[in-house]
Amino acid sequence: MQTHEIRRRFIEHFTKAGHTEVPSASLILDDPNLLFVNAGMVPFKPYFLGEQTPPFGTATSIQKCVRTLDIEEVGITTRHNTFFQMAGNFSFGQYFKEGAITHAWNLLTGDVSSGGLGLDKDRLWVTVFTEDDEAAEIWEKKIGVPAERIQRLGMADNYWSMGVPGPCGPCSEIYYDRGPQHGREGGPIVDDTRYIEIWNLVFMQNERGEGLGKDNFEILGPLPKKNIDTGMGVERVACILQDVDNVYETDLLRPVIEAAEKLTRATYGAADASTGRGAGSDVKDVRFRVIADHCRTGLMLILDGVTPGNEGRGYILRRLLRRIIRSARLLGATGETMEVLMDTVRATMTPSYPEIAENWERIRSVAVNEEKAFLKTLESGSQLFESYVASARESGSTAVPGDVAFSLHDTHGFPIDLTMEMAAEAGLEVDEAGFHSLMAEQRARAKADNDAKKLGHADVSIYRPFVDNHPTVFTGYTELEDEGAVLGIIADDALVERAGEGSRVQVILNQTPFYAEAGGQLADRGQLRGAGGVGDVVDVQKVGKKLWVHYVDITGGELAVGERLTATVDRAWRHQARQAHSGTHLIHAALRQVLGPTAVQAGSMNKPGYLRFDFSYGGQLSGDQLREIETVANSAVDADYEVNTIETSLAEAKAMGAMALFGENYGDQVRVVEIGGPFSMELCGGIHVGHSSQIGPISVLGESSVGSGVRRIEAYTGMNSFEHLAAERSVVAGLSTALKAPSADLPERIEALSARLKAAEKHVEQLRRAQLASQVGQFIDGAEDVNSVALVAAELPEGVAAKDVRALVQDAIARFAERPAVVLFAARDGGKVPFVAAANAAAVDLGIKAGEVVGVFGAEVGGRGGGKPAMAQGSGTEPERIATGLAAVRRHLAAQRPGER
Structure with a gap:
């Protein structure tokens, strides 16, 4: 059974059971504890943490996941992948242990002709938490699993939490017995290689306190509602249903290995053919598995907007891509390989992720450009290595010191195994112990830093009653002034009934015309005024995507809960903010028109009269390109395009061709902002002008690099643009007067003066x-x-x-x-x-x-x-x-x- 078919059957099984299908979230979410989504439940964390009320009672999804803590271990074992797909079903206060266990068992053992996966129930084992008699009884009495195939494990293995204070609970795992040829009898407690885990059922019933590790924390008590979070490993089930030894032999990864064999003229599994092709632990097999795993992960990260860089997510992607290139080189590849390998991944993954085809040119460009850059790094690293070799020979040494190998690896991006290979060719050894000692120190520092950052989620419980019962009605799309009732006032992290002059407070209204900061657009400024007091609104933020929280400096009298206030947005602020936000859309459209579809938004910020737009692109823009982008954007201003907003489904918006921001988790209903029909169409919840001419002139100030593969354009709009142009005109007029030349002749005159100055400087030198x-x-x-x-x-x-x-x-x-x-x-x-x-x-x-x-x-x-x-x-x-x-x-x-x- 192909992997795409396994995915389809999983979703159909649960949607038929009444679950809401939730599309996979981006691998990049706004979470302080995560670089990437690393588990199927991550997009549902706000519901489990009580930050938001779920819009459904039960849900199912197949979530893209990436785990990168042990990149160096990838390929050494055949079970570990950096990218994987977690199929899950979730219950928020609906069914609990019996329901979760029954759903999983019915899908796994159900007849293939009826939509099941057809696994032999006699080969399934389960584990439960040591103290979870309830789950053990359900498995034995309700499902019929023999007692000898139900095993109990402690907190380190069968008790789940997110690693930070929050929900937790016992779990039950389902294992498949692959047979005696894979290991010893005795169930997963004895051998978890023969007995492979395929499904984990988490029963969230308690709340955990502070602490680190899997079992070093206090259980504070029961949760108000019991929830279910389950995850089935799609790739592991594919191994079983495709009757292959490991995930690298499945339909998604084996084609990548075959492509690598053709590129390198090496053979996978050749060193251990007796145990089955591809089962070997030979160093060449490890490199093939690294290529297959990292190609898929790299493609999926680029798809979701990550670009190679020197820190954070960009560093992880760069490291993955460079390990691919290095592994291919060590296997015998002599030229560029990335495009062929990535194209193979495209073919295997597109049936499940059709957006790959839509973004292929950008994905290809990012991967190929990184390969070209790294091949240059290899060349320069080789020259540096040769200088170390010469020094070693001059001093009579026979080894490359560990600190030298570490410097080549850490500072210059030179991989250790390539250093070792080249050292062997030069008749030298590498101080591996010294190198690995320095690497261990680096990892220890990184782990300590990571643990220090695991501070848990900010306490938003104070907002929960408002999020659940009084979500804010936003009227700002059509109104600049409106009346709202004060539902709550927060001062010094506590709810208060009233607050007086001189206080900085948070005010929650039942409805508001104030735009809360989102989508790169800063929040509105303005004023709240009531019968007893007045305050300046200095910021507005969203909580749980439903509640508008106004940050207010009370400048006179006092504000009180229950009174009605007039909320007035600063008209000049809003007008110029709308100009900048709509101008950002025009700049984005102009960029793609001039540079092509590979120029994709990587972030933006706009405030009254000013915008900056970050985008993924491989190189610096020329002066001609900048001028053309500015011309295209201003042509759209001059065209006086109508700006339309359309409320529609996410699927329909994508069908219309609307662009989405990478990393943004959109709901089922979205807002499309259309400027000039096909000229610009994006998903956006921001505030915009009514016609493009209202943006006023757009002045591009320049572009710069903000990281590897990411460029930034800055521009003025409206009166800020006019004032900028007026200042530029004044400078030009002054130069014309000083040089006694018309403005049209200034470039030639300045160039001549510059040449004379350079000649004079050269003579002086x-x-x-x-x-x-x-x-x-x-x-x-x-x-x-x-x-x-x-x-x-x-x-x-x-x-x-x-x-x-x-x-x-x-x-x-x-x-x-x-x-x-x-x-x-x-x-x-x-x-x-x-x-x-x-x-x-x-x-x-x-x-x-x-x-x-x-x-x-x-x-x-x-x-x-x-x-x-x-x-x-x-x-x-x-x-x-x-x-x-x-x-x-x-x-x-x-x-x-x-x-x-």
Whole structure:
């Protein structure tokens, strides 16, 4: 049975049982504890935590998940994947243990012809929590599982929580016996390789307290409502139903391995064919599995808007993609491989995720560009490695130090196994113990930092009664002023009945015209006014997507619960904010028109008169591209397009071609903002102008990089744009007057002046260098004879830059022919002392080393240096001691004896 069919049967089983089908959320959610969605229940956390009331009593989903804590272990075992699909069913106060167990059993063992998965019930085992007699009895008495196939485990294995204070409870896991060829008899307690876990049923019935680890926390008491969270591993069930040894042999990953075999001309499973092709633990098999796993994960992350970077999610993606490239290279690939591998993943995953096809060009571009960049890194890393090899050979070492291997890995992105392979080719070993020790230290620091950040979720219980019973009615799409009743006032994290002048409070109204910050648009500003008091609204935030919370500075009188207030939005603020938000949509549309579909939104922020727009793109924009983007956006302004908003279903919005923001979790009903028909159509809950002409002129200020693969455009709209253009015009007028040239001729005139200035600067530099060369000659003429060695040790004149010191030393030492000579020059560069020393070949033959000379000088000027016998350099911090340092160099040479050098 194909994986896509398993998914279909799961969803149909539960929708027929009355569950609401919930589409998979993006892998990127706004959660302080998660880089990626790592479990099927994550999108439902607000319901389990009591932050929101679920819109359904029961639900089912197949959630995309990514877990990356043990990337280095991927491929070493055949059970671990970074990306996986978790099929789940959820109950919020509806059915509990018996219902969850019955649903799972009926699907797993149901006849294939009737929509079931057809597993042999005699091969299924279950585990329950040690103290959960209720679940054990249901399994034995109601389902009919023999008592000997029901095993009990403790909290570390069969008690679930999110790792932070919140709901928790015992769980029951279903295992499939793969047969004696896979391990020992005795059930999952004895061998969890033979008995593979396929389903976990979590019975949320308690609340946990603080603590770390799986069993080091206090159980505070029962939850008000008992909930069910279950998860079936789609990939693991596919292994069983496709009768393959592991997930890498299933229909989703095996084709990727086959594509990698063709690209590398290596064979998967060849080293252990006796146990079944692909079952081997040979290092080559591990690399094939890394390629298959990481290709799928990488594609799904790029699909959801992640781009390679140096931190956070971007770093994880970059690491995955680079492990693919490195593994392919070590298997024998010599050219680029990413496009072929990713195209194979596209073919296997698109039936379940049709959005892959819609975003393929962007996905392909991101992956291919990262491969090209990393191949350059490999090239530069190889050169750096060769320098270490040369140093090792010069010193007689036979090993690459662990800190060097770690630096190559951590700083330069050079993988350790490639370092080891190249070291072996050079006849060297790598200090693996030292490398892994440094890696362990790094992981320990990361884990400690991660644990420190697990602070739990902010307490939003104070808002819960309002979220459940009094969600805010937002009237701001059509109104700038409205009346609302005060439902609650919060001061210092407590509900109060009234608050007076000078207080900063949170005010909850039953309805409001104020826009709460969302979608990159800042919240409205304005005023609340009642019979007894008045306050300035300085911010508005949403809680649970249903409640508008106004942050108010009370400027007069007092506000009280129960009174009616007039809520007035600042008209100028709203007008300019609408201009900026609609302008953002035009910039987005213009970007895609100029750069193509790979330029996808990665974030935005707009406030009155100003917008910034982040987008994924592989390189810097040219001046012509920026001008074209600005022209396209302003052409849409000039066209006076009507701005329409359409309330529709998510499916219909996508069918219309509306663009969605990656990482946003949309509900079933969405709002589409359309500007000029097909010109711009996006899912958006923001405030917009009525016609595009109301945006006013758009002035693009420029673009910049905000991370690897992410660019940012900034622009003004409306009066801010006009004022910017007026200021620019004033500057142009001033230049025209100063240069006595019409504005049209300014570029040519400025270019000519710039050329003249560069020529003059070059001439001045030539004169300066000639003067310095003359001074060097004077220094040479005054060379001292110290132990039959010509010594030139001097402080260079004021104004000699640090970058020139080395060149002057090289010039001076070259003027000595056969006579042994040492030159040391030092300069003053602010509070620094750059210094360089050189010894010619005759001096080096006598045993003089420039590195020792700079060491002597550096010790006197508060610095240090080093280098080779012929040339060395350093820097100090005490310029007032230069003369002392020069004297120390003279003493150093005078103290040496020719026979001792």
